[in-house]
Amino acid sequence: MMKGTVLITGASAGLGAEFARQLDGKATHFILVARRVDKLEALAETLKTPVTVIEQDLSKPGSPEQLCQTIASQGHSVDVLINNAGIAGPNLLEVSDFSTQRDFEQLMMRTVAELCSRLIPGMRERGYGRVINVASVAGRFPSSDSGNYGPAKAYVIALSEELNMGTRGSGVNVTALCPGFTHTEFHEVAGLMEAKNSSPSWIWYDAATVIREGLIGCERGRSIVISGRLYRWLDPLLRSTLFRGLLLKIAGRG
Numbered sequence: 001m002m003k004g005t006v007l008i009t010g011a012s013a014g015l016g017a018e019f020a021r022q023l024d025g026k027a028t029h030f031i032l033v034a035r036r037v038d039k040l041e042a043l044a045e046t047l048k049t050p051v052t053v054i055e056q057d058l059s060k061p062g063s064p065e066q067l068c069q070t071i072a073s074q075g076h077s078v079d080v081l082i083n084n085a086g087i088a089g090p091n092l093l094e095v096s097d098f099s100t101q102r103d104f105e106q107l108m109m110r111t112v113a114e115l116c117s118r119l120i121p122g123m124r125e126r127g128y129g130r131v132i133n134v135a136s137v138a139g140r141f142p143s144s145d146s147g148n149y150g151p152a153k154a155y156v157i158a159l160s161e162e163l164n165m166g167t168r169g170s171g172v173n174v175t176a177l178c179p180g181f182t183h184t185e186f187h188e189v190a191g192l193m194e195a196k197n198s199s200p201s202w203i204w205y206d207a208a209t210v211i212r213e214g215l216i217g218c219e220r221g222r223s224i225v226i227s228g229r230l231y232r233w234l235d236p237l238l239r240s241t242l243f244r245g246l247l248l249k250i251a252g253r254g
């Protein structure tokens with residue numbers, strides 16, 4: 001059972017807000033972080049658990065340090081870290097403004113790693129900690145999306161596996177949660193609503209299912225949780241180069 005002070009990045013919408021709803025009453029304190037403070041405050045009003053809201057753009061270098069200093073200055077130590085904030089990001093082959101690319105890398109990889117680096121040692125000393133790094137099934141195999149997103153999530157998965165192994169026996173569990181397509185604001189923010197609306201409904205999961213499976217998997221000490229029956233079934237197939245090659249041939253891309 002997750003307990004103590006829970007830090008959730010990207011809690012103003014989607015999966016982050018759902019983490020807060022499912023941990024409400026189990027956590028003793030929430031620290032909710034995002035850029036849209038009004039959304040965080042509106043969520044806080046619906047929760048029984050005491051909440052600290054922090055406005056922070058996590059795509060800026062220095063932001064993880066600043067966030068940890070704010071948390072420490074308020075006298076909190078983090079028991080549960082949920083690195084959830086994320087965006088779809090630019091196509092690597094169409095980037096014209098490299099500051100956008102740098103912001104993306106910071107948000108999706110450096111901030112995740114730095115928060116792990118700054119917060120896990122304290123959890124280990126106290127003998128209890130839970131870390132969920134929200135990755136994606138997109139990080140499990142290459143696609144033809146001219147890749148920023150999948151490779152960034154592949155890093156988060158590798159990092160979580162490594163940290164989970166490194167903290168074994170210390171009371172700290174680190175899990176990469178890999179959702180497939182999930183109903184949140186993500187596709188709207190990325191300008192992908194046309195693609196979303198033309199895709200079959202059976203590939204989409206709700207946020208509640210994803211978070212429930214992630215929380216259970218982390219409690220069980222799993223390094224990787226693939227969420228959704230469909231994606232658990234597809235994962236080994238899509239990780240096989242033979243099957244992927246066949247699929248690409250059928251799709252006319254092989």
Ligand SMILES: NC(=O)c1ccc[n+]([C@@H]2O[C@H](COP(=O)([O-])OP(=O)(O)OC[C@H]3O[C@@H](n4cnc5c(N)ncnc54)[C@H](OP(=O)(O)O)[C@@H]3O)[C@@H](O)[C@H]2O)c1
Binds near residue numbers: 011013035085086137
């Ligand atoms: N939805 C899917 O199909 C899907 C599938 C696989 C993985 N995921 C992953 O799930 C995680 C959550 O996404 P979601 O689907 O819940 O999307 P969402 O509804 O768009 O929520 C994204 C959250 O990230 C925050 N965020 C974005 N940029 C930020 C920044 N620069 N600094 C701080 N916070 C920032 C947003 O808050 P503000 O805008 O208020 O800052 C928001 O709270 C992401 O890591 C995403 O890659 C999503």
